[in-house]
Amino acid sequence: MIAGPLPDLFGRQRECEALDDLLTGLRDGGSRVLVVRGEAGIGKSVLLEYAAAQADRVVVTWARGVEADMELPYASLHQVCAPFLDGIEELPQPQRDALRVAFGTAVGDPPDRFLVGLAVLTLLTRAAETRPVLVLVDDAQWLDQVSLQTLEFVARRLLAEPVAMAFAVRDPEGRSVLGGLPVLQIKGLEPAAAGELLASAVGGRLEERVRDRFVAEMHGNPLALLEFSRGRSAAELAYGVDASSSPGVQGSVAGRVERDFAGRLGALPAATRTLLLTAAAEPVGDARLLIRAAASLHITPDAAPAKAAGLIEFGEPVRFRHPLVRSAVYHGAEPEDRRAVHRALADATDPLLDPDRRAWHAAQAADGPDEEVAAGLEQAADRARQRGGIAAEAVLLERAVEVTPDPWPRGRRALAAAEAHFSAAAPERATELAAVADLYPLSPLDRARLARLRARILFARSRSDEAAPLFLDAAAQFTAAGSPLARETYLEAISATIFAGRVHGPAGARAAAVAARASGAPSSGSKAADALLDGVAALLADGCEAGVPVLSEALDLLEHEELNTREAAVRWLLLAPVALEAFIHYAWDLHAWDALSSRAVRLARDIGALGTLPPALIYAGGVHIHYGDFAEAARMIDEADAIAAATGHAPHKYAALVLAAWRGEADVVADIVEEARESAVRRGEVSLLGAMGYIQGVLFNGLARYEEAMEAARTGIEHDGFNFTGLSLVEHVEAAVRCGELDQARASLARLIELTSAAGSGWARGASARSEALLAEGDAADGLYRTAIEEFGRGGVVVEVARTHLLYGEWLRRGQRRAQAREHLRTAHEMFDGMRAHAFAERARRELLATGEHVTVREPGPASALTPQESQVASLAADGMTNARIGAELFISPHTVEWHLRKVYTKLGISSRRALPEVLEGARTR
Secondary structure: OOOOOOOOOOOOHHHHHHHHHHHHHHHOOOOEEEEEEEOOOOOHHHHHHHHHHHOOOOEEEEEEOOHHHOOOOOHHHHHHHHHHHHHHHHOOHHHHHHHHHHOOOOOOOOOOHHHHHHHHHHHHHHHOOOOOEEEEEEOHHHOOHHHHHHHHHHHHHOOOOOEEEEEEEEOOOOOOOOOOOOEEEOOOOOHHHHHHHHHHHOEOOOOHHHHHHHHHHOOOOHHHHHHHHOOOEHHHHHOOOOHHHOOOOOOOHHHHHHHHHHHHHOOOOHHHHHHHHHHHHOOOOOHHHHHHHHHHOOOOOOOHHHHHOOOEEOOOOOEEOOHHHHHHHHHOOOHHHHHHHHHHHHHHOOOOOOHHHHHHHHHHHOOOOOHHHHHHHHHHHHHHHHOOOHHHHHHHHHHHHHHOOOHHHHHHHHHHHHHHHHHOOOHHHHHHHHHHHHOOOOOHHHHHHHHHHHHHHHHHHOOOOOHHHHHHHHHHHHHHOOOOHHHHHHHHHHHHHHHHOOOOOOOOHHHHHHHHHHHOOOOOOOHHHHHHHHHHHHHHHHOHHHHHHHHHHHHHHHHHOOOOOHHHHHHHHHHHHHHHHHHHHOOOOHHHHHHHHHHHHHHHHHHOOOOOHHHHHHHHHHHHHHOOOHHHHHHHHHHHHHHHHHOOOOOOHHHHHHHHHHHOOHHHHHHHHHHHHHHHHHHOOHHHHHHHHHHHHHHHHHOOOHHHHHHHHHHHHHOOOOOOHHHHHHHHHHHHHHOOOHHHHHHHHHHHHHHHOOOOOHHHHHHHHHHHHHHOOHHHHHHHHHHHHHHHHHHOOHHHHHHHHHHHHHHHHHOOOHHHHHHHHHHHHHHHHHHOOHHHHHHHHHHHHHOOOOOOOOOOOHHHHOOHHHHHHHHHHHOOOOHHHHHHHHOOOHHHHHHHHHHHHHHHOOOOHHHHHHHHHHHHOO
16 A cells, blocks of 8 residues: 655645556556646655655656756756666667667767667666666756657657656746646645645744735745745744745745745855855766866865755755755856856866766856867767757757857858757747858858758748749759759759649749759769659659659669668658659559658668658558558558657648548548648648648549539649649549539540650559540440559559449449449449448449349458557567567557557457467458
């Protein structure tokens, strides 16, 4: 049984019960996460201490955020992992290498922070095999950014491991931190409990009205009540000896407590105050380092007066009574005194063992420009980047700019800082640093980098075509400088115009392609990237007839180019979306779509690039939609959403919408489409309107709401300049024919034939043949439908095979050829019913009933009860993967894999993984 609350936890029964529940669930083998939120001094830290005190038979590990430590990457994460690093050798090699590089114990490519997160998840999970693990994180709002992101990733991936995490977050500073996780909101104590706490701290009986006034004034803040009454008698409080507690004091409770702490400093000896300031400037709490710094300052490290005043505890590590004490000490000191202690700390810090912290202290000690200090910061920033600490790199470079004396290196460092801020998702700060860089002399190459950065910032804010001219200008500058970045930047310019959905005008994709072709830009160093730019440029500048063959030549390079470094793999992943869009919408090549998206998923998994894995999974899911394997598509889409949520990215809704449209889920599509339209208008992303038009065209054609389908498809055609024109034309031809708008249908058919004629793929030939059949009659129509079925089959586009059987069957029934109609309608119904394409299946069912045939609707099998995650785990287990391999594949722990498998066995009525292949294969063929 869990013991009762600690003596000073008055009025916190609800909060203690929540933490008791967390510990009970942890001991029972389950994962738990809790974010304790509240203002400074409200009792969050005490509640975490309570949890630690109650955590018998549990391994407890701590991280404590310190404001001054926020710029050192992975500093806080190392605190959490330190007790378990003996087990690092047992991690899978990619995880082991990533964690070592992050902690600075090995040299290698900068690790993806989410691969580091997976390594931490695995490390904690393996440690928990012996005893449950409780991770406590105090002042999470002050963790270095990459540590916070990593711990948040771990928290969102916990499911079936005996690992619990409790975070304390100060509001309002941490309001945006750890959103969406379970919250325990802490407020001020109720008056009765606050009165009890105050009475326990005051010597003598406190008059009731004085107590009530004091409680009200402190808003039930426990720290305020304790600190303002500390060492004071009931009489002193009752008769106003303590003027600071009078009602006239203004400001927040936290501010008043901080001022009270600052007031205690004045009574301390000068040497003790300097020692406190030194401790406040050094967040690690290393007592030996503090002693060395004190020697440099020529002071005796006498902490006894500070300990007696209740401000600090000297041990290993050195700890302030409360973060507000540290804040009061540091911010209350004179600037010259702060610089002096930072100078002493820099001298006392080992330049070989901890060069980054030494560089940071040296920078804080600088009272003017100093090239040696700036160079040290730049080196520290480079080490931060190599460990994956992009946010830390940005801050270190920014400080380097401030202390750089000469204009040339100052401009270069300002540009690097701006680029790092942009990579760290801080575009406002990137804009400010870019403006600083522009004030100083830059090389032609750096001027080009600055132009591209400004284009990227603008493109990130708005997908309109305003960014394209900036990209083109940057690309021209790169070309003039002979930089291999030129071709990459031309691709960015084309991509910007694709999102904007326009192909004409000075900022259009065609203009960008013409400029790229005429530029004479040097090779990018990647044959695949160069070939892709050549193919896309030819496609846009010269049309499909000229462009598709050139584009097709790039396919083999994109599929098989050797990628020997992580940087090369990352660059390939950035090329993949442009390549996929071109092969999907102009080469009409489903096999290329499959090959490229599969490689993208594999690469992203192999290097742990969780930022690019969700879109890769979305593209791969789109392949399976067209293969008619909606269950596999749903698994990939759900995995993409789960990873996006775990990594703090927005979900990718496009593929989910396409799947919902094919399934005929009108309600699902309607809400998201409206939201997407508003976003498209707001951000100038016109191509998104084209996507929505195509999606609604599929949906409404499936539901036989042809007028709506015709209007939606027309929107897809009119608002798109690159991606969805062809697919929208297919939907428009069918809808227009059904509405009797034959002139509109013929016009769309002509454009479709123009778009597909150069492709030569089964998908392209099937799309044009079926669309022609809809407008043909007699034997011509009959032959075209048969050709379409054959060509779609050759192209592997199973959903379109089923749809052509449906359209052919409808045409045959209207021609009174009922026996033949039944054959095709039956095939269409079986295929669509098996896919769970409900709207199209219902269309086929109605047509079959009209021919006089009874239709049996397929009953779902046991496998349909599996969640997408369970299906994914079951499928990989059926392929023979171990739990550890499955966990690495899906970015979950082996414990979670086993938990999912137990549920799978129960739902499928089997007892082991040996039966999975047969059961799952039977489900696919039902």
